[in-house]
Amino acid sequence: MTIERFVRESRTFKASHVLPPDTNNHNTLFGGRLMAHIDDVAAISAMKHARGPVVTASTDSVDFLHPIRVDNEVSLEAFVTWTHQTSMEVFVKVVAEDLLSGKRTVCATSFLTFVAIGPDGRPTPVPKVVAETQEEIFLHDGAAERAEARQQRRKRSKHLADLLGTRRPWEP
Template sequence: MTAERFVRETRTFKASHVLPPDTNNHNTLFGGKLMSYIDDVASVSAMKLARGPVVTASTDSVDFLHPIPVDHEVSLEAFVTWTHKTSMEIFVKIVAEDLLTGERTVCATSFLTFVALGEDGKPTMVPKVIPETKEEIFLHDSAPERAEARKQRRTRSKHLADLLGTRRPWEP
């Protein structure tokens, strides 16, 4: 396995025409549909780094900034911003383009964490990434802070799951 890869080697793009079946009652793209696109493009980016199977460990954030109307193009750009031992952080930028005017808007951003899996189905080491552009360096340098926040959130989530348990409200 290569010990290092450039961030650019993980860049992945996806584009789609927003059609009426993809929209809600406001004639804008369903949030869940966009989240599916985000996970899809992020997983491809993660596999480009790992060169093997990956699983989504968390969707750390999806910030919806602007709605995406019907008859716009939605395009997603994903790349690995940072790696740990077996995990990697992926950033996804979502841009909508009015296909009639050409006007573009950043409509959402997202951070996800993926874990690489070995042949045995267990986490396996991933190469480090080398950022080159200002954008890549900024996201790479700020990643450890996001990783710590993820770790704390995961601890709180485990505590909450233990507290809530599996009993249904109507069960004794």
């Protein structure tokens, strides 16, 4: 296995025309539709880095900054920013372009974590990632702090799940 890969090797793009069936009553792209696009492009990026199957371990955040409207092009850019032993952090930037005026706006950003899966169905090691550009280095340098926050959030989520349990509200 290659010991390291450059961020650029995982860079992935996806573009889509926003049409009325993709939108809510405000004529803006459904948040869930955008989240599906984000997960898709991020998974492709993680697979390029791992060169194997991956699963989504977490979506740290999807920060919706501006609405995406009917007849906009929505384009997503994803790349691996950081790796651990079997996991990868992927950053996704979402840009909307008004196809009539050409005006572009960053409409959302997101961080997701993926785990590489080996032939045995268990987590498998991934190559280290090498950041080269100023943007890549900036995101890579902040990754350890995000990973720590992710671990703390996961602990709280597990505690909450244990506390709430599986009983349905109408069950005794």
